[in-house]
Amino acid sequence: MRTLMWFTRDLRLEDNAALHACRHADQLLCVFVVEPAWFEPGPWQCKPLGSHRWRFLWQTLQDLENQLHSRGQRLHIAWGDPRKVIPELCHSYRIDRLCLSHQPGSYEARHLQHIRTAMPGLAVNAYASLTLFEPRDLPFAINELPGTFSAFRRLVEKHRLAPRKPIPTPTSLPPAPGVPDDDRRQLPPVPTTPTRPLMTGGSRAAEAHVRAYMDGGFLASYKVTRNALDDWNASGKFSPWLANGSLSVRALWDAIVSFEQRVVSNESTYWMQFELLWREYFYWYGIAHQGRLFARDGVQRIKRHGSFYPQRFRAWQEGNTPYPIVNACMKQLRETGYMSNRGRQLVASCLVHELAMDWRYGAAWFEEQLLDYDVASNYGNWQYLAGVGADPRGWRQFDLAKQARQYDPDGTFVRRWQGDSQEQVPLYTVDAADWPIG
Numbered sequence: 001m002r003t004l005m006w007f008t009r010d011l012r013l014e015d016n017a018a019l020h021a022c023r024h025a026d027q028l029l030c031v032f033v034v035e036p037a038w039f040e041p042g043p044w045q046c047k048p049l050g051s052h053r054w055r056f057l058w059q060t061l062q063d064l065e066n067q068l069h070s071r072g073q074r075l076h077i078a079w080g081d082p083r084k085v086i087p088e089l090c091h092s093y094r095i096d097r098l099c100l101s102h103q104p105g106s107y108e109a110r111h112l113q114h115i116r117t118a119m120p121g122l123a124v125n126a127y128a129s130l131t132l133f134e135p136r137d138l139p140f141a142i143n144e145l146p147g148t149f150s151a152f153r154r155l156v157e158k159h160r161l162a163p164r165k166p167i168p169t170p171t172s173l174p175p176a177p178g179v180p181d182d183d184r185r186q187l188p189p190v191p192t193t194p195t196r197p198l199m200t201g202g203s204r205a206a207e208a209h210v211r212a213y214m215d216g217g218f219l220a221s222y223k224v225t226r227n228a229l230d231d232w233n234a235s236g237k238f239s240p241w242l243a244n245g246s247l248s249v250r251a252l253w254d255a256i257v258s259f260e261q262r263v264v265s266n267e268s269t270y271w272m273q274f275e276l277l278w279r280e281y282f283y284w285y286g287i288a289h290q291g292r293l294f295a296r297d298g299v300q301r302i303k304r305h306g307s308f309y310p311q312r313f314r315a316w317q318e319g320n321t322p323y324p325i326v327n328a329c330m331k332q333l334r335e336t337g338y339m340s341n342r343g344r345q346l347v348a349s350c351l352v353h354e355l356a357m358d359w360r361y362g363a364a365w366f367e368e369q370l371l372d373y374d375v376a377s378n379y380g381n382w383q384y385l386a387g388v389g390a391d392p393r394g395w396r397q398f399d400l401a402k403q404a405r406q407y408d409p410d411g412t413f414v415r416r417w418q419g420d421s422q423e424q425v426p427l428y429t430v431d432a433a434d435w436p437i438g
Contacts, residue, residue, distance in 0.1 A: 003097045007032045010101040010129045012203040015166035015248035017127035018099045028174040033082045044364030051191040052337025056201040058190045063202025079183035083114040101129035104286030104376045132163040145288040206241035222268040227342045229413045239372035286376030293379045298388025306358035325404040326350045328419030337371035349398040359386035
């Protein structure tokens with residue numbers, strides 16, 4: 001059987017159920033599709049893929065290709081719409097079966113359904129490679145997903161659900177059908193890597209980072225330090241590798257359990273697992289709610305006022321608002337592709353409340369800028385803060401001055417990222433060009 005392995009958000013060999021299913025194929029074509037639409041502005045004034053994540057993704061693809069080469073395989077990098085590219089490749093190489101990892105986004109679901117319709121004779125198999133649990137493990141049907149994370153967590157803990165063990169890494173793979181040319185010469189230029197990159201893409205870099213974090217003992221104090229705005233070891237920072245699948249969430253869970261057995265089991269180790277359960281919840285949240293993940297009124301269908309003020313949005317993006325702590329976080333994001341969890345809550349609160357903006361503009365900017373962009377976690381968290389999602393309290397607003405005093409008491413973070421520069425833009429102007437767009 002000739003099989004096409006369509007890599008998406010599972011850019012690793014370890015614990016990859018879709019790739020594991022390909023191991024007995026007669027021939028195997030490994031494909032990753034880079035979509036032109038990722039580099040074009042969307043309806044919310046932002047691109048789906050910014051320079052930080054494009055560089056990180058390219059590094060990940062290079063690492064994946066090197067590992068495939070060592071197992072007698074190669075990576076075919078295609079450029080185009082997957083609804084056209086995948087059927088064309090299947091036709092050209094007489095593919096019998098398509099294997100891929102199941103994804104939570106409605107955009108991805110529509111693409112896959114289009115391919116199924118276009119090629120009714122093709123066997124299409126989607127596997128659970130991105131989550132701690134498989135659908136059959138859960139104590140509820142997906143359409144009965146609890147409305148809050150707390151209810152979800154309680155069910156997981158009540159039923160003592162344990163993640164499945166990672167699937168072993170293949171030592172060899174079936175041969176590729178020839179060595180065809182691919183489309184990598186057509187790809188947009190990859191941004192130059194900074195002299196001191198914050199993170200490097202690829203599963204081997206992910207493994208090294210997990211090992212350094214665990215060996216350094218930083219997990220033991222995670223719950224105490226996790227709200228730091230700018231301290232490398234204060235939080236795990238596993239999310240960029242988790243987001244594109246170069247790190248298996250099940251392997252990371254195993255590393256935490258191993259740490260508990262070897263070093264200490266405490267509130268901090270539990271809290272790291274707690275955060276991974278949040279990620280898990282949002283994955284199933286995306287599956288359950290599909291297009292409602294992107295709706296202004298959210299999954300709760302709660303009417304919230306929010307407009308588009310071009311000047312305010314630009315000031316927020318550039319870190320030129322009247323709020324120094326927000327400015328510092330936004331400048332950090334633009335320069336590095338990273339922002340702490342605490343910082344994300346503050347800048348989101350600012351956009352929704354102080355700037356009275358539609359939350360979807362903020363979600364789209366995060367999608368463009370964040371190294372660790374994950375569709376379900378990003379849009380689920382923005383809905384949560386905007387009071388239209390999974391937050392039982394709703395309409396959550398932070399006192400920005402109080403938060404600055406608590407998390408940056410001596411102003412070090414604000415000074416480092418020039419959050420109190422003199423370029424700040426007033427919220428209200430008399431320029432007709434900045435009339436709100438509802």
